Amino acid sequence: MSSPVKFLVVDDFSTMRRIVKNLLQELGYNDITEADDGNTALPLLQAGSFDVLITDWNMPGMPGIDLLKAVRADAKLAKLPVLMLTAEAKREQIVEAVQAGASGYVIKPFTAVTLKEKLDKMLAARAAA
Amino acid sequence: MSKSNPDTERYRAQVAALQSALDGGDGAAFHRAFESLCEQMDCGLLPELKRLTATAQSALARFSAEARLDTLAGHEVPDARKRLTHVVKLTDEAAHKTMDLVDSCGPLVDEAARGSAQLIKNWNTMTDRDAAVSVFLERTRTDAEKLRGNLTELLMAQGYQDITGQIIRSVISLVDELEEVLGKLVKIAEGKDVTSIVRVVSTQGAPERGFGPQVAGLESADAVSGQDDIDALLSAMAAGK
Numbered sequence: 001m002s003s004p005v006k007f008l009v010v011d012d013f014s015t016m017r018r019i020v021k022n023l024l025q026e027l028g029y030n031d032i033t034e035a036d037d038g039n040t041a042l043p044l045l046q047a048g049s050f051d052v053l054i055t056d057w058n059m060p061g062m063p064g065i066d067l068l069k070a071v072r073a074d075a076k077l078a079k080l081p082v083l084m085l086t087a088e089a090k091r092e093q094i095v096e097a098v099q100a101g102a103s104g105y106v107i108k109p110f111t112a113v114t115l116k117e118k119l120d121k122m123l124a125a126r127a128a129a
Numbered sequence: 130m131s132k133s134n135p136d137t138e139r140y141r142a143q144v145a146a147l148q149s150a151l152d153g154g155d156g157a158a159f160h161r162a163f164e165s166l167c168e169q170m171d172c173g174l175l176p177e178l179k180r181l182t183a184t185a186q187s188a189l190a191r192f193s194a195e196a197r198l199d200t201l202a203g204h205e206v207p208d209a210r211k212r213l214t215h216v217v218k219l220t221d222e223a224a225h226k227t228m229d230l231v232d233s234c235g236p237l238v239d240e241a242a243r244g245s246a247q248l249i250k251n252w253n254t255m256t257d258r259d260a261a262v263s264v265f266l267e268r269t270r271t272d273a274e275k276l277r278g279n280l281t282e283l284l285m286a287q288g289y290q291d292i293t294g295q296i297i298r299s300v301i302s303l304v305d306e307l308e309e310v311l312g313k314l315v316k317i318a319e320g321k322d323v324t325s326i327v328r329v330v331s332t333q334g335a336p337e338r339g340f341g342p343q344v345a346g347l348e349s350a351d352a353v354s355g356q357d358d359i360d361a362l363l364s365a366m367a368a369g370k
Contacts, residue, residue, distance in 0.1 A: 011291070013290065013291040013294055015287055015288070015290040015291055016288065016290075016291040018287075019284055019285065019287060019288055022284050023281070023284070023285075026281060057339045058295060058338060058339030058340075058341055063337055063338050063339060064339075065337055065339075066337060086339070087291070087292055087295060087341065087342035087343075088339045088340060088341075089342070089343050089349070089352040089353050090340060090349055090351045090352055090353075091351050091352070091353060091362065092351060093339070093340075094353065094359055094362055094363075095362070095366065098363060098366055104363075105359050105363065106356065106359075107353065107355065107356050107359055108288060108291065108292060108342070109285075109288050109289075109292065110285075110288075110356065111285065112281050112282075112285060114356055
């Protein structure tokens with residue numbers, strides 16, 4: 001039996017963090033930490049042993065894309081699965097996020113099924129690596 | 130037959146002092162007379178120069194404020210109206226979705242209550258308890274699953290707060306800017322502020338900050354249509370690697 005998967009959920013809207021947290025709990029994941037932007041998330045990531053990062057893009061302070069770039073630039077975090085969960089819908093942004101190393105991209109509004117599907121895919125890739 | 134010109138006449142005394150100092154070889158007196166002459170010339174020029182500079186700055190500030198106001202009034206305010214209309218639509222949909230789901234949960238709970246009440250009432254007179262209990266449990270199990278599904282959908286329906294919140298924030302920053310530009314124009318009109326140029330800030334913000342959710346009627350030509358579109362884009366990018 002593997003240890004529980006540790007999630008960090010980053011969004012400036014507490015309602016959205018709560019929705020994601022509830023969905024993760026429904027999927028059986030109970031180890032969930034929250035942060036409201038990149039500036040608060042990055043020290044948590046560097047200090048803790050998180051398995052998955054789920055982050056919004058448009059946030060005051062450090063936006064999600066900069067958090068993603070900071071994560072990939074950190075040798076310790078370079079392989080961390082990162083799911084972008086955002087309302088940002090421009091093709092150039094999605095391309096930028098993937099080029100910056102995003103493991104998945106889910107557009108808001110999203111469904112519980114979509115989130116589960118992308119998470120399963122990311123965790124399977126992580127297990128195979 | 131010297132002609133008297135009032136414009137040059139006022140320099141006569143200084144010029145005479147200058148000439149006398151030059152003739153007498155008095156360097157110190159010459160410099161004093163020269164400075165006095167310069168001062169008198171400055172006295173005439175400086176106020177005029179100051180007035181011209183102020184007029185130019187005021188015109189520039191007014192032009193900058195009016196140009197920005199033009200864009201705000203011409204494009205961004207009508208866009209803001211569309212954004213707020215979209216917010217009304219999203220909140221309306223979310224409220225109805227929530228109430229529809231509550232409506233559909235009611236009968237499921239009522240049925241569980243009715244079924245268990247009937248079992249309790251008829252328990253002692255029942256001929257086939259096993260069959261009755263089995264029917265009740267099966268029904269309760271499927272209804273509980275439906276209930277769980279509805280609860281998840283109720284949760285998801287609250288995502289409107291994030292989307293509408295982002296849209297409303299963009300309108301708030303537009304109102305802030307409008308207030309600033311109008312305030313500046315009022316000051317310029319009152320002659321209180323002739324120096325500062327209106328800061329031209331776009332409410333769009335920097336690209337790395339994101340553009341916010343797509344709004345009906347204001348969709349970006351470059352926007353994806355939904356998750357399927359994103360998945361296709363990601364697959365194409367993965368295949369191209």
